[in-house]
Amino acid sequence: MVDCDNFYPNCEKNFMPAWKDRPVGVLSNNDGCLVARSNELKEAGIPMGAPYFKYREQLQAMNAVIVSSNYALYGDMSSRVMTTLGQFSPDIEVYSIDEAWLDLSGFDPATLDAYGREIVTTTKRHTGIPISMGIAPTKVLAKIANRICKRRKIPGHVFNLGSVENLDVVLSTIDVGDIWGIGKRWSKKLRASGIYNARDLRDADPERMRKQFNVVMQRITLELQGFPCLGFEDIQTKKQIIASRSFGERVKSLGPLLEAVAMHATRAGEKLRAQGSVCGAIQVSIRTGRHNPNEAYFRESALAKFPVATADTRRLIKGACQGVKQIYRKGPRYAKAGVMLLDISPAQMVQGSLFETGDSTRSAALMATVDQINQFHGRKTLFFAREGVKQAWSMKRSMTTPAYTTRWEDIPVVS
DNA sequence: TCTGGGGTCCTAGGACCC
DNA sequence: TCTGGGGTCCTAGGACCC
Numbered sequence: 269m270v271d272c273d274n275f276y277p278n279c280e281k282n283f284m285p286a287w288k289d290r291p292v293g294v295l296s297n298n299d300g301c302l303v304a305r306s307n308e309l310k311e312a313g314i315p316m317g318a319p320y321f322k323y324r325e326q327l328q329a330m331n332a333v334i335v336s337s338n339y340a341l342y343g344d345m346s347s348r349v350m351t352t353l354g355q356f357s358p359d360i361e362v363y364s365i366d367e368a369w370l371d372l373s374g375f376d377p378a379t380l381d382a383y384g385r386e387i388v389t390t391t392k393r394h395t396g397i398p399i400s401m402g403i404a405p406t407k408v409l410a411k412i413a414n415r416i417c418k419r420r421k422i423p424g425h426v427f428n429l430g431s432v433e434n435l436d437v438v439l440s441t442i443d444v445g446d447i448w449g450i451g452k453r454w455s456k457k458l459r460a461s462g463i464y465n466a467r468d469l470r471d472a473d474p475e476r477m478r479k480q481f482n483v484v485m486q487r488i489t490l491e492l493q494g495f496p497c498l499g500f501e502d503i504q505t506k507k508q509i510i511a512s513r514s515f516g517e518r519v520k521s522l523g524p525l526l527e528a529v530a531m532h533a534t535r536a537g538e539k540l541r542a543q544g545s546v547c548g549a550i551q552v553s554i555r556t557g558r559h560n561p562n563e564a565y566f567r568e569s570a571l572a573k574f575p576v577a578t579a580d581t582r583r584l585i586k587g588a589c590q591g592v593k594q595i596y597r598k599g600p601r602y603a604k605a606g607v608m609l610l611d612i613s614p615a616q617m618v619q620g621s622l623f624e625t626g627d628s629t630r631s632a633a634l635m636a637t638v639d640q641i642n643q644f645h646g647r648k649t650l651f652f653a654r655e656g657v658k659q660a661w662s663m664k665r666s667m668t669t670p671a672y673t674t675r676w677e678d679i680p681v682v683s
Numbered sequence: 684t685c686t687g688g689g690g691t692c693c694t695a696g697g698a699c700c701c
Numbered sequence: 702t703c704t705g706g707g708g709t710c711c712t713a714g715g716a717c718c719c
Binding site: 363364365366367448449450451452453454482484 | 717
């Protein structure tokens with residue numbers, strides 16, 4: 269299990285040497301929460317997901333650099349890291365923007381630690397991004413190894429659970445809630461039945477865990493015992509595609525909601541076609557803010573089904589707008605809108621209908637053309653009028669950094 | 684006043700089929 | 702008076718992950 273250290277802050281520090289020794293925090297979309305923190309911020313006790321406005325003064329006092337999120341940069345740096353990692357293993361599963369599984373089975377166990385350290389130094393040299401590695405016979409154990417690697421700040425950034433002498437002691441330092449796959453609810457229930465750490469769970473009876481919880485818990489237990497239950501996965505096609513955003517400011521009227529869901533439907537459609545799929549339905553949702561106790565929470569969603577599965581943005585927009593008109597109520601101050609594409613299947617295998625026509629070849633050609641133009645000349649070179657032109661409701665991002673690696677004008681100059 | 688945006692898997696229960 | 706046995710599909714909700 270390979271995991272980038274403080275990935276977003278390190279992407280930013282990479283291109284801004286002056287920030288090297290300063291605390292760096294990255295905000296969520298709309299500059300709402302802190303979603304990534306450098307070590308200094310973690311050590312200062314700033315929690316993950318902290319609302320920015322509540323911590324602004326403390327952060328200022330620390331002389332912290334706070335930036336809006338720059339996903340163009342993080343996505344590009346991520347693919348550089350993944351490409352480097354891929355050169356070291358016959359099989360790699362990219363698990364998230366900053367994590368990957370490498371298959372090291374068949375390698376000589378005696379050489380694994382050194383090999384791991386080579387992977388770490390090469391990745392750092394090629395990308396500037398520091399990584400940590402946990403090695404073990406199963407995914408759940410490798411996650412634990414990775415955690416220990418970071419917690420103990422192991423020199424070389426590699427921790428191999430296979431070369432540990434006293435595994436029982438190591439496992440008993442891992443709180444049950446820190447095991448991959450066990451969240452708040454389950455850890456509470458586990459503790460109530462006397463299971464407090466990874467060692468306790470490893471020694472539990474898998475059958476009993478299945479009865480008491482479910483098959484997922486049984487698999488975690490077996491993985492802790494060293495029996496692999498989770499294989500390498502190859503997820504290129506999503507089963508659902510979501511596009512949603514909070515508004516820069518609250519929205520009350522129907523017009524902006526229609527523009528917003530049209531834009532989200534357009535983005536979702538791009539993602540859908542990029543993976544060669546069509547969808548059978550689109551769900552739209554709108555909601556108010558969740559945190560104001562003096563304001564009633566309102567949320568509603570609507571589902572539009574397509575008689576024949578589609579990947580045509582015009583149909584997606586139509587479905588989304590119909591849905592919004594159905595559920596819109598006057599009064600609430602809306603904070604967020606979004607769409608979800610469902611019932612996704614391959615574009616080559618569309619079930620026709622006796623009474624309705626599906627996407628024509630002209631439709632497919634049109635969408636492909638729009639996608640190509642936007643890819644080549646930049647996003648929104650062509651857009652749908654329904655998305656609106658001014659988009660006064662769009663999200664706030666007041667502290668953006670340059671797209672250092674993906675926009676010609678932003679490429680840093682070295683002098 | 685201001686609090687993100689994506690995803691997955693599993694289970695239970697209802698409705699239906701022969 | 703007595704009333705079988707074997708399935709599928711769909712949806713909502715819960716739990717988890719980054």
